[in-house]
Amino acid sequence: MEKKHLFIINPLSFLRVKDINRVIAEIISYFEGAPQGASFYSSDAIPDLPDVGAFKGPYAIHISRFPRDAIIIIRKYMAVTAGKALVRVYSIGGDGMAFGCLNGIVGLPNAELALVPYGSGNDFARSFGEGLVKEMRKIEAQINAPTVPADIIHCGTNYALNSCSIGIEAVAIRKIHKTQKRFWKLRRKYSFLNGLLYTLSGIAVAFDQEASGQHYRITVDDEKIEDNLALIYLANGRGYGADKVVIPEAVPDDGRLDMLTITKTSTLKTLRLLPDYMKGNYKKHPSEMIYRRVKGVSVTSDTPLCIALDGEVFFDTSLTIDIVPQAVRIAAVGGRTFQNSGAAHGE
């Protein structure tokens, strides 16, 4: 079957237009030769790319204009191929772009996903191992990479690659998102600001009694739980918050969700739990942090649920989350597999 390559770039993942053009140049150089790509290297303007749906031979480049437009773009390009070509979608950006691309290819048998991490977090990419960002940014490596099947999280009407959290973490992310548009350049330039912002936001939310002690009714596979919880975290991948790990055992091809819940405690106790939480040391607090491996979870609450799916915040009043085993194929640069794939989990 013919193979096509669709590159979707999130311009907000790049500080300068030149950086975007460098990536475009790399793509064009691969497919058309170095001289054709060279003209983009020093350009200060985003190039005028062909209309959506028009593959230029084996590839197409599209620059995302707004959140989730990757879904529309992918569907349009896939309609053009009419199922006669295998299309590899390259998500060039961060977790948000990967989220959009994933939701665009779900359900399409002739589509696969390649993650080219240019974001601040790149959490799912870390499932292949740490320190691989530079390697994964190489276009040629991504084009030639074989694919591995990966599970995805089905949450309500959306799909996520890495994680789904409900509770204080989602609330904290939501607080940060309000400043996101204003200070995104500063945050991109000084990545430590992200961590600082998240920490401050987490501290502030810890004091929010409503968020940190919301009452949930949860059905975990066949088990029913009803309790006040600060946080429900479901992981497909192990990566979290750029350099953190919540559940180190989480592997995206085991057909299971790794679930961690934090029960409601006092504000100070919650604040004390957070560092261990973010380092993956949940086992140190077995009474407050409860770990499970599940296939599916349904969550309801009397107050709206604040949910973060791969960093994208949603609200709902009831939710069903389940794992869809091997639902997508992800390009694995260097022929790697997921870390800890096949390893025993601590239950």
Added chain:
Amino acid sequence: MANLIIVIGTSAYILFRTLNTVSKGDFQQTISNLVVGGILIAILLLVQHCFNRILDPAFYCPLLAYAAGIAAMAITREVHFFFTIYFGTCCIAVVYNNRESLGRYLLLTNAVNLVLIWFRFPLSMPSYKPPLSELMVHGIVMIFTSILLYMIVYFITYRGVETVRASDTFATLMEVTPMMIAIVDGLNCITYLSKTMAEFAHIKNPTLAVGRPVLDLFGDMDMKLMIGDILDSQGFAASVKEVNVDGSNKHFSITSDKLGVDVGGRFIYLSDVTFIDQAREDAEQATRAKSLFLATMSHEIRTPMNAIIGMSDLMPTENLTTLQKGYFEEMKKMSRSLLTIINDILDFSKIEAGKLELLPVHYNMSALFDSVASMCEFIAHGKGLEFRRNRDPGIPEVLYGDETRVRQIFTNVVNNAVKYTKTGYVSFTLSQGRRGPDETEYIIAEVADSGIGIKEEDIPKLFGNFQQLDARRNRGIVGTGLGLAITKNLLSLMNGHIEVQSVYGRGSVFTVYLPLVPGDPGKVQSPEQGLPTVVAKKGVRALVADDVPANLTVALGFLTKHGIDAETADGGLEAVAKVRESVESGRPYDIVFMDHMMPDLDGIEAVKQIRALAGENAASPYAVIPILALSANAVQGAEELFLAAGMNGFVSKPIEGTALNAALKNFLPPEKYTIEAKGTGGNSGDYEKEPAFKELAAIPGLNTRQGLHYAAESFSTYRETLKLFSAGVDKGCAVLRKSLAGEDWKPYTVQVHGFKGVCAAIGAASLSEWGKRLEDSSKSGDPSLCREETEAFCAALAAFNESLQKTSLFREEGAAPKAGISAADFAAKLEAFAEVCTEGLPARVKAALEELEGFSVTGLGAGLAETLASALAEALNLAKSMDYDEAAEKLREIAQKIKAPAAEQRR
């Protein structure tokens, strides 16, 4: 917050004062300032804490701060302009808490200030009198500051009130509107969501969606794609799409546009139009049902109506009483009116349903004009009206348009004029001209009459549906009131229009404007042209039975074009005999055409006898041979009569080539013919070169084009038909007179029926119509019209015949030299010719006749020559009239007479 401002302001003031004294090195004063300031702040905080719930903190705290400031000045014995800034800070505090209090606060503080200035700061310590100038400046600055602050605050609060009001209104609107609206920012993230939209997206609280990408609203991919398409657009965009939402297919209308430059973002309006789509589908279904109704009703209503009208035409009324005949005539009249009404209603329904489609063709406008004028002239003359017609010769002969509908328009308008005119005239004029701002060229048909006219106030209602004006006066004039409405609608479809001018009681002028679209004369199709044509294979046998030789000539002419060399029979009896002979010889006819009204045995009886010969054997040739009625009577519904008698079908006279073609296709065995693409249309146009044609075209009352049409466009056939008609006029009129004298209506009817048919066939429409009236009269049992008009009819026929005979068609052309032949040889030729006549094949008869006429007999005595010449002429005429049996008999007699003198001589 306000209190914090005051505390901070007070602290800043004290700090300033302290620094001031420290800079001056006045440490005592410094400590004094600090103590006083500290006490002041403590008092402020205490008062705020204690009186917060009792007194309006928005007002009294700043007032207290102001008083504290004054006290501070008095204690410290210094009026300082920093106080103005401190004062401003207090004002801000007032505004922050309650902007309504600012006015009161400013008034009070400035009043106190003025008192202090007037009384030179009476609260100051003894011996401290601040200079008046300082106080005045301080006071003026405070007043100025007050006014400035008030104006600023007023302006801001005014804007703020408006903004809040607008914001509140918008929020309420988004809460209560039934419309599904989403407002998004530049990144297509939601800023506002109407409650209805939130409910549709299964979101309980619309505010929870704020900040989310709008594409996250719906999980259905169809909805995402629909919204995504809209977001791609730059400005206004709207579309209707079918999407699958929550498992069911629905239609949504989505509209979006950018908001103002200042606001940014765009709005998205979503509307469930499934009901509209359902309504559209319902409407389409209704239209389909209506179309089916129209098609079904058109056939179902017209068929029995045609049968009623046709059978009433055919029904004998001799045995009815006068009263019964009267009722019967009225019934016939009303049934025709009913059919017209039904046709009008069905046409109108078609127009209303938008199902009326124009079928433009290249057509002959002059022929159409003549046709309509002739028909309406006949009706007008029937009412005793003068009918005037005039056509501008400059109008192109051939136009492009829907000929049928143009004819309908002209007929409607002219018929209306005739209908509503009791005395005087109706004129129908065709011209061309330019009208309108764009100078469009029109065909202008003007119909004027001296009729009853139309009241001015009624003219606007004229083209309304079911409108009949002046009902009282027009009682008795039958009509649906749809004719002009239909006319107007048809004209609208053609981009034409109609105008009316009228004087009540004096007459009206209707002017029809049709856009002039010249046609291509080469593309004017007679119906036969271009149609797939039946061409019979060799050996096909056909029989045509008709008592009128001209009709036989026409029928044979048509059949020749299909490759059929048909035999003839001059009556029902001969037809039955020939059919029997053909079956017994093992070569039955492949098809028989049988006229209805024939003197000896009419067509219906003949068919019954033929079918009876089959007995019980349904497979017998007598039972299966296709016999088609060939009759001028069966225009409406008599077909059922023929079918009931055992005939298989019907071809009306005058013969239309398409109808004959269809009949051959339907009834000839398929293995006996082939289909060819080209039409049977003759060499139309070639006859115009014939000198005789122009002479014929000039004869009044003769429509040569029509006659040629009925002669399959063959001028030779047409010529023959005219000659036969001419040869039969005197004899036919003699029959009429004789029958009239003897009140013998059966032969009268047959003869006048024959005249009717042949006049129609040669294009003498007026004579044909006259013949029809006489035929109807003779059949109705009230032959008064026959008694009154037969002589005039015969005189008209004679005059017409005289005109024909004056043309070069009937003049002897320079005779070709005849070959000499002996009497004996000529007798042998005559006998051979008699044999050919007996065979009955017209083509062979014609060839033999032509050969015979090329001889000149020698060796005959003068007396014999003269006797035989007249007998021979009679025999040859019989042959030409296809009376082959009599001709053969005569010819044998003549041959015997020629041989007899020769035998005597030999003896």
